[in-house]
Amino acid sequence: MEIKEEGTSEEGQHFLPTAQANDPEDIQFTSIQKIPNEPQLEFILACKDLVAPVCDRNLNTVVQISVIHPVEQTLTRYSSTEIVEGTKDPLFLTGVTFPSEYPIYEETRIKLTVYDVKDKSHDTIRTSVLPEHKDPPPEVGRSFLGCASFQVGELLRSKEQLLSLSLRTSDGGKAVGTIEVSLVKMGEIEDGDTDHITTDVQGQKCALAYECTAAESGSGKDNSPLLNAVLRNPVCKLYRFPTADNKWMRIREQMSESVLSFHIPKELIALNIKEDLCRNQELKELGDLSPHWDNLRKNVLTHCDQMVTMYQDILTELSKETGSSFKSSSSKGEKTLEFVPINLHLQRMQVHSPHLKDALYDVITVGAPAAHFQGFKNGGLRKLLHRFETERRNTGYQFIYYSPENTAKAKEVLSHISQLQPLIATHADLLLSSASQRSADSLRSSLKMLSEKTELFVHAFKDQLVRSALLALFTARPGGILKKPPSPKDSTEDTCPLDEPPQLRRQDSIPHHSDYDEEEWDRVWANVGKSLNCIIATVDKLIERDGHNGGGPRGSSGQDGDTEPSLEDSITSHPKEDWYEQLQPLILTLKECMGEVVSRAKQSLTFVLLQELAYSLPQCLMLTLRRDIVFSQALAGLVCGFIIKLHTSLHDPDFLQQLHTVGLIAQYEGLLSTYSDEIGMLEDMAVGISDLRKVAFKITEAKSSDDLPILTGRREHYVVEVRLPAAMFESLPLQIKEGQLLHVYPVLFNVGINEQQTLAERFGDVSLQESINQENFELVQEYYSIFTEKMPPDYISHFQEQNDLKGLLDNLHQNIQAKKRKNVEIMWLAATICRKLNGIRFTCCKSAKDRTSMSVTLEQCSILRDEHQLHKDFFIRALDCMRREGCRIENVLKNIKCRRYAFNMLQLLAFPKCYRPPEGTYGKADT
Numbered sequence: 011m012e013i014k015e016e017g018t019s020e021e022g023q024h025f026l027p028t029a030q031a032n033d034p035e036d037i038q039f040t041s042i043q044k045i046p047n048e049p050q051l052e053f054i055l056a057c058k059d060l061v062a063p064v065c066d067r068n069l070n071t072v073v074q075i076s077v078i079h080p081v082e083q084t085l086t087r088y089s090s091t092e093i094v095e096g097t098k099d100p101l102f103l104t105g106v107t108f109p110s111e112y113p114i115y116e117e118t119r120i121k122l123t124v125y126d127v128k129d130k131s132h133d134t135i136r137t138s139v140l141p142e143h144k145d146p147p148p149e150v151g152r153s154f155l156g157c158a159s160f161q162v163g164e165l166l167r168s169k170e171q172l173l174s175l176s177l178r179t180s181d182g183g184k185a186v187g188t189i190e191v192s193l194v195k196m197g198e199i200e201d202g203d204t205d206h207i208t209t210d211v212q213g214q215k216c217a218l219a220y221e222c223t224a225a226e227s228g229s230g231k232d233n234s235p236l237l238n239a240v241l242r243n244p245v246c247k248l249y250r251f252p253t254a255d256n257k258w259m260r261i262r263e264q265m266s267e268s269v270l271s272f273h274i275p276k277e278l279i280a281l282n283i284k285e286d287l288c289r290n291q292e293l294k295e296l297g298d299l300s301p302h303w304d305n306l307r308k309n310v311l312t313h314c315d316q317m318v319t320m321y322q323d324i325l326t327e328l329s330k331e332t333g334s335s336f337k338s339s340s341s342k343g344e345k346t347l348e349f350v351p352i353n354l355h356l357q358r359m360q361v362h363s364p365h366l367k368d369a370l371y372d373v374i375t376v377g378a379p380a381a382h383f384q385g386f387k388n389g390g391l392r393k394l395l396h397r398f399e400t401e402r403r404n405t406g407y408q409f410i411y412y413s414p415e416n417t418a419k420a421k422e423v424l425s426h427i428s429q430l431q432p433l434i435a436t437h438a439d440l441l442l443s444s445a446s447q448r449s450a451d452s453l454r455s456s457l458k459m460l461s462e463k464t465e466l467f468v469h470a471f472k473d474q475l476v477r478s479a480l481l482a483l484f485t486a487r488p489g490g491i492l493k494k495p496p497s498p499k500d501s502t503e504d505t506c507p508l509d510e511p512p513q514l515r516r517q518d519s520i521p522h523h524s525d526y527d528e529e530e531w532d533r534v535w536a537n538v539g540k541s542l543n544c545i546i547a548t549v550d551k552l553i554e555r556d557g558h559n560g561g562g563p564r565g566s567s568g569q570d571g572d573t574e575p576s577l578e579d580s581i582t583s584h585p586k587e588d589w590y591e592q593l594q595p596l597i598l599t600l601k602e603c604m605g606e607v608v609s610r611a612k613q614s615l616t617f618v619l620l621q622e623l624a625y626s627l628p629q630c631l632m633l634t635l636r637r638d639i640v641f642s643q644a645l646a647g648l649v650c651g652f653i654i655k656l657h658t659s660l661h662d663p664d665f666l667q668q669l670h671t672v673g674l675i676a677q678y679e680g681l682l683s684t685y686s687d688e689i690g691m692l693e694d695m696a697v698g699i700s701d702l703r704k705v706a707f708k709i710t711e712a713k714s715s716d717d718l719p720i721l722t723g724r725r726e727h728y729v730v731e732v733r734l735p736a737a738m739f740e741s742l743p744l745q746i747k748e749g750q751l752l753h754v755y756p757v758l759f760n761v762g763i764n765e766q767q768t769l770a771e772r773f774g775d776v777s778l779q780e781s782i783n784q785e786n787f788e789l790v791q792e793y794y795s796i797f798t799e800k801m802p803p804d805y806i807s808h809f810q811e812q813n814d815l816k817g818l819l820d821n822l823h824q825n826i827q828a829k830k831r832k833n834v835e836i837m838w839l840a841a842t843i844c845r846k847l848n849g850i851r852f853t854c855c856k857s858a859k860d861r862t863s864m865s866v867t868l869e870q871c872s873i874l875r876d877e878h879q880l881h882k883d884f885f886i887r888a889l890d891c892m893r894r895e896g897c898r899i900e901n902v903l904k905n906i907k908c909r910r911y912a913f914n915m916l917q918l919l920a921f922p923k924c925y926r927p928p929e930g931t932y933g934k935a936d937t
């Protein structure tokens with residue numbers, strides 16, 4: 011057999027996509043029978059009676075697992091166990107798992123190579139492929155003990171699902187002990203002898219076979235199509251750890267990328283472009299302005315056009331990245347990838363423990379949303395936005411100052427108008443078509459819709475801002491005189507006769523010059539309401555005269571009886587009229603009145619936006635760009651977290667009720683330090699996360715299984731449409747199916763843990779972290795009170811019995827107030843509160859690679875300890891297993907092509923103890 015090494019990464023959990031794996035050449039092999047989306051093969055290992063080459067010390071052993079491809083006979087290093095120290099009968103806690111996509115068959119051979127590790131600090135620092143059969147050079151710190159191999163089919167067919175293989179030296183001669191391979195079936199009850207192998211692991215006797223409760227997948231039914239559409243390249247790891255009562259629990263760790271990393275930024279940039287093009291057009295359509303304002307506008311337009319071009323270029327570049335699902339930490343400063351989140355992954359832990367229900371714990375790990383290309387020399391968004399506003403407020407001269415709230419309101423009203431105007435037009439047309447069919451019921455229901463939307467429309471303008479902006483715009487016109495376009499004003503003021511076409515009845519306002527008439531806007535605006543009232547009255551009369559007046563829905567004027575007498579007269583004088591003809595002119599008037607309101611309001615509010623843009627160009631636009639970039643990264647993570655949460659909780663009615671009545675909390679754990687550049691990152695992140703409040707989700711039915719989410723809206727308010735396969739969609743509560751918007755409550759807690767934070771605490775300033783934590787604590791409290799208010803009382807009383815949320819909140823509050831250095835308790839409490847509230851968990855540091863890996867593994871082990879009775883003596887060992895051979899070291903590898911956390915000894919001395927990785931897994935790395 012020719013054995014050659016494959017690939018450059020030494021231990022390859024990155025495998026061929028399924029399509030490639032199923033090439034005709036492979037089809038002759040026997041596939042392993044599998045449960046959809048479950049790993050195909052999982053086993054654990056133990057050695058017995060290992061023979062030490064020299065007797066000067068105890069053996070420290072590690073097993074390396076390699077796969078021999080049945081056709082090419084190439085050998086790929088797949089994974090390793092942890093190092094078990096000081097025994098010739100090691101029992102490994104880190105197992106082996108082959109995810110469903112991995113190209114493995116019954117004919118595939120697995121090779122197990124056992125090494126003796128002399129120097130742990132060197133052992134896992136392997137950056138290049140070592141030839142198999144060759145002992146690693148002694149200076150690397152390990153020596154070859156023996157190897158064995160088996161065919162997958164042999165293990166599957168073995169009597170007790172266990173193989174006992176003889177380990178031999180490289181020349182195939184001397185036996186140096188045995189290695190036992192036990193097949194694992196997660197979630198299956200294992201009967202029989204639980205004592206056939208026991209071992210003394212650090213003094214603890216544990217049975218190797220399991221006593222497990224019945225199989226129950228964490229999410230119940232198979233919702234995989236939804237997840238398969240968004241997740242890519244899973245990396246899986248398997249462990250078994252002893253419980254307090256010396257049973258085994260099994261843990262599967264999974265880490266996957268998401269296509270949403272690129273999909274959401276592309277959607278968002280496209281929307282940003284659309285919004286900006288529209289704004290530029292509105293600026294152009296602002297009409298005549300006096301020279302001062304006109305010059306400003308020209309300048310703004312030049313910059314805005316350049317900005318749109320830049321967004322278009324970025325979108326073109328991103329569109330070239332078809333199928334990408336991962337941006338590495340080393341690309342974080344790349345301009346064209348700035349909108350893409352760094353190192354976004356789902357980190358999942360699935361626990362199967364005796365006597366307890368299976369459980370899933372998900373955390374989204376992602377680099378802190380921040381504008382790395384723009385840099386942090388001047389700080390991040392929180393500071394930059396504050397500074398920008400203060401300067402703008404104080405400039406006065408040249409510009410009219412509108413507060414950020416007013417600017418936001420102007421954008422919101424503009425967005426409202428653009429949604430409502432076409433909607434009203436559609437309902438008005440539907441009303442006409444009901445009229446032409448002479449259907450009273452359909453006329454009533456069309457009228458109901460039209461009334462509702464028109465009332466919303468009229469309401470949107472009930473704002474002092476529009477009024478003051480109109481005046482401001484008037485004074486900015488040449489000579490401060492407004493050239494009035496023809497206005498349908500007063501057209502419906504007196505009566506609403508049905509005999510004449512409304513255009514003729516309108517008092518035409520031929521363009522003329524006049525001083526600003528403050529009340530004119532009121533009249534124009536009120537005309538919309540009056541037109542609607544006229545329509546309502548007419549419909550009522552038409553139906554009544556037709557003998558259909560069964561007390562159906564009536565409009566407001568009909569109800570409060572202010573129908574004008576002349577109208578009644580005009581109607582009763584026409585016994586047999588054509589409904590369409592009666593209504594058509596009124597609808598036309600309504601549309602015209604609306605058009606008039608829209609054009610005035612649009613211009614005045616666009617003038618408000620001009621004030622914001624005109625001040626401090628191009629900084630203002632760069633600030634918008636920065637905010638868009640940071641928001642895009644944050645949004646991609648949120649959408650990913652939301653979809654995964656939905657997927658895992660789709661069959662939990664309480665969750666679904668919470669989703670549509672309360673909304674979901676999304677809790678971000680930040681590990682950034684408040685020192686140097688990371689202050690700027692934290693300032694970016696804080697704004698990016700709080701901007702997520704502008705996002706709402708909506709669930710619709712998918713047409714195909716790989717439908718990705720769609721984004722609509724504009725900067726003030728976005729809606730993410732998540733599309734579910736029909737069967738899943740059907741099972742949702744009515745409110746969700748009807749398209750109710752689902753809200754999220756993002757909260758951020760940050761605790762710097764590294765050596766930079768030590769400097770900040772000693773010589774710098776930690777106030778940023780303190781205020782973020784305090785502000786966000788208040789948000790969590792607010793969420794909790796909405797939760798208790800809106801969820802059913804029965805649920806809440808049961809919930810409160812089970813979870814001492816009040817106690818946890820008090821504890822969190824005290825910890826925030828305590829102002830203790832590196833108080834990581836804050837993170838644990840915030841995460842626990844989030845989990846208990848059914849929220850979405852996120853963990854972030856600069857790159858989501860090193861500190862995040864420490865934190866997320868710590869969280870996993872703490873959950874095992876607190877929720878699944880992990881044996882207390884195994885806490886550190888479990889943590890080391892996960893950090894040494896788990897998904898997170900694979901994360902480091904895929905980011906920087908080196909299996910080493912980027913910490914040095916000195917840095918680690920500054921870390922809280924539980925955040926330090928095991929010896930041999932960290933060191934100088936080129937990040």
Ligand SMILES: O=P(O)(O)O[C@H]1[C@H](O)[C@@H](O)[C@H](O)[C@H](O)[C@@H]1OP(=O)(O)O
Binds near residue numbers: 856857860937
């Ligand atoms: O994933 P991070 O913790 O943000 O990685 C840091 C690491 O903590 C630090 O020790 C190291 O010096 C680098 O700055 C890492 O950041 P990179 O973004 O360069 O990976």
